């Protein structure tokens with residue numbers, strides 16, 4: 489089983505990474521030989537990914553004009569069974585680093601719909617989870633993460649991945665994920681669920 493994880497927070501070892509670790513722990517807990525699960529973890533802020541410049545070349549020639557780390561991610565999208573994306577909520581949206589990655593999936597979109605020669609195989613099954621954290625408490629604003637949903641929906645559609653669900657945790661600036669046992673347990677359960685999806 490191959491797992492791709494993209495950490496959208498520019499801050500390491502904080503809330504996004506803690507939730508991601510709990511999901512990966514849950515996923516590994518289901519496998520008889522956890523070391524056999526191939527996990528590729530990328531931090532969006534450490535990647536060299538130019539923002540899309542809408543040159544429209546991908547609507548004429550398959551692929552993206554930019555030769556940067558996105559070329560690696562295109563291959564990872566293709567070969568992964570489980571794709572986990574995380575982002576802190578920034579101005580009700582995803583982080584700029586993650587958005588740059590998402591916008592560059594326009595090349596995949598164009599290959600499917602303009603060129604009718606998809607960069608990503610549409611037969612392979614892939615399962616996706618979105619993790620996001622926010623400063624505001626979900627109790628104060630139950631619609632807190634609403635703005636991220638259509639973004640992630642379109643993203644997962646573009647990479648031909650079934651969008652299985654979301655793990656949203658608010659109030660992280662007051663109660664960090666590492667001190668929030670429930671959110672760690674929720675993450676673990678999401679990992680178990682993803683494993684079952686990928687094995688079904």
Ligand SMILES: Cc1cc2nc3c(=O)[nH]c(=O)nc-3n(C[C@H](O)[C@H](O)[C@H](O)COP(=O)(O)O)c2cc1C
Nearest residue numbers: 497499502503504576577578579580621622623624
């Ligand atoms: C630029 C910026 C914008 C933010 N915008 C929001 C927001 O719109 N809503 C919110 O609840 N929290 C907002 N926050 C708080 C972050 O979502 C919160 O600190 C983050 O989820 C922490 O994740 P991390 O520790 O993994 O980086 C913002 C923080 C920053 C730095």
